[in-house]
Amino acid sequence: MRKLGVVADMTLREMLRRRGVLILLLALPLAFYVVRRNGYTGESIRALFLGLSWAISTAALFSASAGRAVEPRLRLSGYRSHHLYLGRLAALLVLGTGIAVPLLALVALDPAQDKVRTGGVALAMLLCVTVAAPFGLLVAALVPRELEGTLVLLVVVGMQMVVDPAGAGAKVMPFWSSREIGTYAVDHTGSGYLDRGLVHGVAFTLALALLVAVLSSYRLRTRSHMRFASGR
Structure with a gap:
């Protein structure tokens, strides 16, 4: 647990040092919310969920890319592969929660959202964070280059915005849960939406966490961290 905590602390400190990035991570879902707020009460909250998911996924993508430089040294210092990916995932969950809390307070204090089920909004935000963090790490594992990974996230979020939430294809999208719980919170539907x-x-x-664990373990175990010069 100590090594896992060290990796989480190191990852979190690295992200917190980039204050401009933190501001952008908060501004992205906020912009989604503000743009759709006037006359679109329900859509503004659903847009907020997608903005939060995109922000945390992007943070996870860049965190994983930046962490590759120090992983070989950590492995040589006795850190196991699960220490690295679980520590990074824990740091992202803490960061995501820290971003979600002020956004939840905004919704709770917004007079236009006085009829919204705040508890449902909080649960949807929590799931946005818990899904987005491993999803961003998974994209980073499958698409090593940051530009391509960012485009993949853009495509997924774009599809999530336009796909019919009632269609069969929507259920295979990673952030469909926020649409269902958002409907429960905004439209006061039955608990079936909440349960689904x-x-x-x-x-x-x-x-997603299992896939990240498998891919990360394979990559870290097969990577050559030390090379011994062969004698002549």
Whole structure:
């Protein structure tokens, strides 16, 4: 646990030093919310969920890319592969929660959202964070270059915005849970929306985290950290 905490602390400190990035991470979902706020109460909250998901996914992508430079040294110092990816994931969950809290307070204090179920909004934001963090790490594992990875995230979020949430294809999108719980919170529908969103979000979180664990373990175990010169 100590090594896992060291990696999490190191990752979090690295991200917190980039204050401009933190401002942009908060500004992105805020912009989504403000643009859709006037006359689109429900859409503004759903846009906020997607903006938050995109921000945390992007943070995870760049965090994983930046961490590759120090991973060989950490492995030589006795850190196991699970220390590295679980520590980074824990730091991203802390960062995501820190970004989500002021956004939740904004929704709770906004007079235009006085009829919204705040508890449902909080749960949807939590699932946005828990899904987005491993999803960004997974994209980083599959697409090593940051530009291509960012474009993949853009495509996924764009599809999430335009796909019919009632269609069968929407259920395979990573952030469908926020749409379901958002409908429950905004439109005061039955608990079925809440249950489906919760099951989908938890299932995707576990599945994405497992994929990240498998890919990260394989990459770190097969990477050559030391090379011995052969004698002549």
